[in-house]
Amino acid sequence: MAKFLYVYHGSGKMPETEAEKKEVMDAWTGWFGSLGAAVVDGGNPVGMSKTVLPGGKVENNGGSNPTGGYSIIEAKDIDDAASKAKGCPILSAPNCSIEIAPIIEMSM
Template structure:
């Protein structure tokens, strides 16, 4: 098994406590269904900054800001993509960037 970083982009914020609970349940159910493949369920993240090579800092999060991350075990990139296709963020209009973690 290899480790893959899932970087979440976008996704609408819940508009009520009830909706938030429903979204959280979807994430917990997804993680539970994946069992030991979940290495680190991760966390949502706040608004990011971008530091350019020239030292300039922008505070807008870029064109497609990160909204969270997780780490999963998968057999290969195709298996990681299969796992990502079940991610609840997709139902909220977001996307999942999947990258293999290279062991050093």
């Protein structure tokens, strides 16, 4: 099995109440549970980013494609990885998406 990086783009409204937080966590826990052993690293949300451009210029623009978080999932190929992503809770939020890329193992 190959490993794939899921990069979650966009972000919905952050939960404010304990009930909302529980609902969000239950959705993610349920989805990860449905993936079983395919979840290599459930990942984490990330904060606002900066972009470092050639020449060292830094833009505080939230990133050229704002990232909300990441996970690492095992799948037989990129099509299988895309199929596994379809049940992700982030896809229920407006303007959110998942970018999927194979992780290329490098030996050092």
